[in-house]
Amino acid sequence: MSAKKPEELQELIEKALNEHNLDALVDLYEEGTALALPDGAMAHGKEGVRQAMANFVGLKPVFKYSSKQVIQSDDIAMLAGKWTLKGTAPDGSNVEMAGQSAEVARKQADGTWLYIVDSPFGFTL
Numbered sequence: 001m002s003a004k005k006p007e008e009l010q011e012l013i014e015k016a017l018n019e020h021n022l023d024a025l026v027d028l029y030e031e032g033t034a035l036a037l038p039d040g041a042m043a044h045g046k047e048g049v050r051q052a053m054a055n056f057v058g059l060k061p062v063f064k065y066s067s068k069q070v071i072q073s074d075d076i077a078m079l080a081g082k083w084t085l086k087g088t089a090p091d092g093s094n095v096e097m098a099g100q101s102a103e104v105a106r107k108q109a110d111g112t113w114l115y116i117v118d119s120p121f122g123f124t125l
Helices: 007-018 022-026 045-057
Strands: 029-036 042-044 062-073 076-088 094-107 113-119
Touching: 007 022, 007 062, 007 076, 007 113, 022 045, 029 045, 042 045
Parallel strands: 029 113
Antiparallel strands: 029 042, 062 076, 076 094, 094 113
C-alpha cells in the first residue's frame, strides 16, 4: 500500500507495525533514508531501516498514534506524532514504549510519499 498524502505515512506505519509486517514498513522509506535510533546512532538506507525495525516488529507490537501533525510545502512534508507501543520481548517480558516522532517525507515521481528522515523518538535539545 502506498501513501497518496504525507499524513497517510503515519497510518501505514501504524498498520505495518500492528500487522508485524517488516516488508511493508521498509517500503515506506526512500532508499537513501536516515533513521535515528534510540541510542543516538543512525541507520541509513532501506537495509539499515530493515535491520533497525526488525527489533520493533519482533516485539509483536500494538502500536498507536495518539496525535499527529503534518506541515507540507510542495513535495516536502514534516510530520510529527505522539505514539505508544506495547509488545513482548524475546524473553517473554512486557515492553512498553512511548515517544514523540519527527519525520520528513518527500513526494515521489509517481505521486506517492516516502520517508527520507525518521526520528521516532524526536529530539532532545
